[in-house]
Amino acid sequence: MGDEKDQEKDMVVVMDTPERTQIATPLSKFEDSPVFNYINSLSPIKPVKSMHFTQTFSGLSFASLPSIFTSPHVSTLKDSRFLRRHQFPEPSKPEPNSEDVKKAEINEGNGNISQNPSNPQTEFNSNSVPESSTVPPNGSSNLESRKLSYEAVSPDTINTLKVDNSSSSSSIVQFVNNHSQNSQLRMESEIEGNDSLNNKESGCDWDSLISDASELLNFDSPSDTIPVPYKTSGQSQPILDPKPEANNDNLPEKHEGASTSLTTFEVAELADDIDNEVGSNLYRGMRRRCLVFEMMGSRRKHLEDISNVPDSNETPLPNDNSLIPTNTGIGNGNGNGNGNGNGNESSRCILPGIGLHLNTLASTLVDQKVVKNESSGSGGQLIIAPPSAAYNSIPSGMELTTPMSDQPGLENDQNGVPVTEDVSKALVFVGNEELSQTSPRKKRRRMEHAEETGACKRCNCKKSKCLKLYCECFAAGVYCVEPCSCQECFNKPIHEDTVLQTRKQIESRNPLAFAPKVIKTSDSTQEDESSNTPASARHKRGCNCKKSGCLKKYCECFQGGVGCSINCRCEGCKNTFGRKDGSDMDPEMNVVEECEGNGTDVRFQKISIIQQHHEVVDPISTTPATPSRFGRQSISMISSSKGKPPRSFLAIGGSSSSSLSLSSSQRFGKLNPFRGGLKADKQLQTVEDDNKIPEILEENSSPISGVKSCSPNSKRVSPPHTHSHSNTHSGLGQRSSRKLILQSIPSFPCLTPNSKQ
DNA sequence: GAGTTTGAAACT
DNA sequence: CAGTTTCAAACTC
Secondary structure, three states, X not given: OHHHHHHHHHHHHHHHHHHHHHHHOOHHHHHHOHXXXXXXXXXXHHHHHHHHHHHHHHHOOOOOHHHHHOOHHHHHHHHHHHHHXXXXXXXXXXXXXXXXXXXXXXXXXXXXXXXXXXXXXXXXXXXXOHHHHHOOOOHHHHHHHHHHHHHHOOHHHHHHHHHHHHHHOHHHHHHHHHHHHXXXXXXXXXXXXXXXXXXHHXXXXXXXXXXXXXXXXXXXXXXXXXXXXXXXXOOHHHHHXXXXXXXXXXXXXXXXXXXXXXXXHHHHHHHHHXXXXXXXXXXXXXXXXXXXXXXXXXXXXXXXXXXXXXXXXXXXXXXXXXXXXXXXXXXXXXXXXXXXXXXXXXXXXXXXXXXXXXXXXXXXXXXXHHHHHHXXXXXXXXXXXXXXXXHHHOOHHHHHHHHHOOOXXXXXXXXXXXXXXXXXXXXXXXXXXXXXXXXXXXXXXXXHHHHHHOOOOOOOOOOOXXXXXXXXXXXXXXXXXXXXXXXXXXXXXXHHHHHHHHHHHHHHHOOOOOOXXXXXXXXXXXXXXXXXXXXXXXXXXXXXXXOOOOOOOOOHHHHOOOEOOOOOOOOOOOOOOOOOOOOOOOHHHHHHHHHOHHHHHHHHHHHHHHHHHHOOHHHHHOOOOOHHXXXXXXXXXXXXXXXXXXXXXXXXXXHHHOHHHXXXXXXXXXXXXXXXXXXXXXXXXXXXXXXXXXXXHHHOOOXXXXXXXXXHHHHOOOXXXXXXXXXXXXXXXXXXXXXXXXXXXXXOOOHHHHHHO
């Protein structure tokens, strides 16, 4: 990473110089120019890079790109650099393929742009900015470019991308991405009026592909930048509303700060696994799209408004509304239309929904991982594919939205991975839904799936006007969409104000109302990596089931794919993901119930279900560590052993991730998968609980509690106060492991932020 | 598709 | 805070 950056810097320096020189002098002289020579002499690196770069560029401009490719921003920087270089230094080289030519042209077009932002001094910034910067000149430019890209991109083109990616794998993808960025520049420039011809050279497909990719990239970056997790709503929304979303895509500046950091991170990942990363990024964007997708239309509109550009983009808006696939819900249709009006804000509003996502994430971790794996194989494909599918299947509205949505996927950042999956699923799901109209069962499944994924939800509200937590969409912080069959729906962009107000009210009542219901334990985070078990997560408040035995979706814990915790007040808990208690609560209850034939059967069923969700992942994680497996195993175990509460997932999770934790946890798990953990869990759970989790964590930072608690605070290294609750069996060993884990794991903060407000 | 069950959310 | 009502999803037929 660092090396590359350094090189880049060097490159930049070189590049800049050349450019400057070039500006003054003709290209032919460029090489000869004393300045150039001087520069070369100064940094040995330069020559090399220049050499390399030139080669790659000449041969395939792409070679160098890959690294860049990872993050849009980075890529942009690189691209800009490339462009510069290519233009000036390269010109001599014959190879400037059509692309080069294009680039050159772009540079011309962009050059101006780049110049603006890119003051010599700020080259770094300029680099990062370029794309966006290019846009800035014309506020509308971005929009235009996007428009073009969209237009250019046809489902077919997308498909082609998929194919290419799949066949070639990551390298190809990268290539595409790189180009995409360049293409964006091109597009923009072209839009501005430079060359349509150039595009033709590369081939329509290529351009379209590029445009798509570029957009995807854009999305990604924005998503990253936007990390704004839904701060829980009220407050956050307003903040968000301020325009960020709309701008995010377009405005480079805002993102840059964050983006750069992100990019670095991404780059590192790329080194490890480009494919995955790309996929994740894309997924982020995708996912967000799903959630927001409705927003998109409005947002676009907003953008347009800003830019004052009338036109093509807008078509999407209208399309979105009308297009939005299956409109089951009457109200929804309206909403969409409305959305246009307020779209801007609406999109923002959507962000709030993030909380929901978080929940879903926890539940879906397994799936997500699976996705990752896949993505790793051909992340690009996956990523792209969904959209394509969406395009194809989905009416125009959806299509547009998906691509459009770029932005901020970050919300899920931590969850990045999960998000990706969610997104992909969501997209796919959407497409499917639309394609296949629902049969009741299918519908349910879809719903389930959607929930799991955290993707778009559909509600069927009749009296709540979708302004209460009864409404899943509202609860998720998402506007209702066409698929919803709600009546008198106010959860639409049009009624954004109302929605926001309502949200605020609800939040005032319960600050965590929109926070994810399922919280991952600190351990869980680790678990996520290795294994996605729901076990690691717990329901924030716990359930209150009396008849369902926590074996049906009536139970929020079960629905969230997590085990019941101490917080639960459920009766006869048989939650296959983990029974609440065990030990403390009412072991007796559990045992008895479990003993009951139903309980076991149900468990198995559930288990099977879980497997379905997780299996893909499991293979990889395989290790016993995986909570899910544990859960399953444990289930059998438990049933036999019964008495004890289902294990603390924490231990499990920890095991997966950290060596220490693993050792302890594993031991623990092996010995007593559940039992050992139980107490700990309880403690943990207690910590987790409630609305005030963060506060509690801070205050109580018992070592244990702190560990488990989801809140970042707990994670904080905060001194393990050894409260040493009598409960903790595991004693020191576990604690230590946990602590380690916590430190290592930054995550989970999401909740806190959200909850906090 | 209609009706029932369920438990969260909202209300008192 | 507890009890009741409302609500919509989940589920069943």
